[in-house]
Amino acid sequence: MTRVLALVGSLRDGSVSRQLAETAAAVAAEGVEVTLFEGLAEVPFYNEDIDGEGTPATAAALREAATTADAVLLVTPEYNGTVSAVLKNALDWLSRPYGSGALKGKAVAVVSQSPSRNAAKWALEDVVKVAGIAGAEVVEGGTLSVGETFGKFAGAHAKEHAETAQQIAGVVEALAAATKVLADA
Incomplete structure (x- = not known):
């Protein structure tokens, strides 16, 4: 079993990122x-x-979840042209201690979304950069930008949009495959 931890950069329950x-x-x-x-x-x-020694329990739980997962999927909206603060903060906690954080050598995939045509590509680029600096291995085929979400999903859940569901399945497949390669290395 390949265990993937998904971190969502939007706190809203019904967000497209979620x-x-x-x-x-x-x-x-x-x-x-x-x-x-x-x-x-x-x-x-x-x-x-x-x-x-005094790490807050919620931050420790985040680190434990990332450490025990085989891979991590990061899903971000784009806020003011970059990654959301909540996801950046999670990555900051996971990057520590420096050089041996929970993401070190871990397979990571990144999905961004936006109602704009830009598809949150700036946020995606920033998350890829931060994850890489934190020591993660952003996998080939493991990035996806989903744009024009308001019109694309028209009020329905994203999983009901066949093309998007297929693209997400491809990202998860690439992530799982990379996890196996990294484990064998």
Whole structure:
């Protein structure tokens, strides 16, 4: 079983980012389990003064979830031309301790979404950069930008849009395959 942890960069329950993560869980192939991390809203902003023996329980739970997962799927909206603060904060916690954080050597895929035609490509680029600096291995075929979401989904759940569901399935498949390659390396 390949265990994928999904981190969603939007806190809204019905957000398109959350729907895309839920789609990943729904379309994952047999032998791949995608679990959404609940609780990013409770993770405090990264502060080295509270990291260590007194690490907040929510941040420790995030690190434990990422450490025990085989791979990580990051799903982000684009806020003001970049990654959302909640996802950036999660990546900051996962990047520590420096050089040996929970993402070090871990297979990661990134999906971005936006109602614009730009499809949150700037946020995707920033998440790829931050994840790479944190030590993650962003996998080939493991990025996807979904644009024009308002018209594309027209009020329906993202998993009901066949093309998007198929694209998400491809990202999850690439992530699972890369996980096996990294494990064998």
